[in-house]
Amino acid sequence: MTAGFPPDFLWGAATSAYQIEGYRDADGAGESVWDVFCRRPGAIEGGADGSHACGSYGSPERDVALLTELGLNAYRFSVGWSRVLPTGRGPANSAALDHYERCVDGLLAAGIEPVLTLNHWDMPQALMADGGWVGRGSVAAFGTYAAAVAGRLGDRVTWWITQNEPWIIQLCGYQLGLHAPGVADLAASVVAGHHVLLGHGVGADAIHAVVPGARIGVAFALFPCEPASDRPEDRAAARGSDGYVNRWYLDPVAGRGYPADMREHWGQALAAAGAPTALEDAIRPDDEAAIGGRADFTGVNFYTRRLCRAAPVGPDRPFPWTVVAPPAGAARTDEGWEVHPDSLRDLLIRLRDEYADPVILITENGGAFGDGPTHDGRIHDARRAAFLRGHVDAVAQARAAGVDVRGYLHWSLLDNFEWALGYRTRFGLAYTDYPTGRRIIKDSGRAYADLVRAARRPS
16 A cells, blocks of 8 residues: 655645634634625534634644644645735735744744645635626736735745635535525636636746746546446436536646537536526636646545436536436445545546646545544544545555656544534544644544555665
């Protein structure tokens, strides 16, 4: 399992600002779209919000100590957009930048590589006055933000992620309304998704202007789409679903422009929704050129696969496919997602073959398993440990096949605020006792530490 990983491989874990920081009013922070969305009745399970979370903003050194204890050499975290630009635009909040500068310095002092995410969904609420990501002004605002963070931290941070999971922002934030800002509008969603990608291009240019040697990428939410049967119509459904989830974002960032088959699917869906020109109106002549060619690596957030079957278009189904349940007896997480590491291996090989052998970081990979402390005070989360070993082995297999994977960042370092699911769902290598903020390393965290030590041991 641990063979084939070079000494400089990035072994780490990941978090995001809104999910762990708490201290929402500290240092002059502005409201984010999630602060406002959490106040919407019924939006968040249990009525939770991010006001407390893991308390990491008040004591980031605890998380650095945890990373050190686990023997990890990389940490993916995000800077709070609404902290740095409380009004959505300039001037930047120097107190917030001071905080993140201390965080980066603490990581570097501990020998831990920072992998910095700019937008992990916490857009300043002030930008909703212009429609949030639906408004084209969000693109320039994001460029201003990227320049401010790069200007302060660019001399110490090499790995940059502009956008986390553009598909999820588009789908859950603007199409279904399940995430902040809670918009449910098909036409608005495709416009928002385009502006997120355009923001990547503008943000990457802003970073590279300050940090010529920066490695910049997008953390894509990638779900391999496989047909539920060998029927031609199910194979076509899987191809369409792949376009909707994966290629619609991968292709333009890779410099190919938006895929033609999905332009056709979107055109039909938007026409049925009464907005036939929404896509053409949003994508200006130079936009695809401004998106493409600005990624130095491909970030892969992988959780599971999608099994797809052909299905008729209807009021709640804008595209002619549906996702069906995993096979009977398949291993699943507590949220019902199939555990299928082979799909990660195959996805990585596909990226090598279809996207010109990119540098790849596994920017998220994890599972929801709700194990808590037992009589001995420990968390015996054997399922997460098995999940982790299986997926690291899949990465090893992909590397053996020649895929250029440079790092594996497990989601998540800590149990945290899991968006609309509140605090029930737990993804952490460390258990968070929310009333006290105490962290307890789970058995899976110890297993990961053992795996990393074995991978670094001279052969």
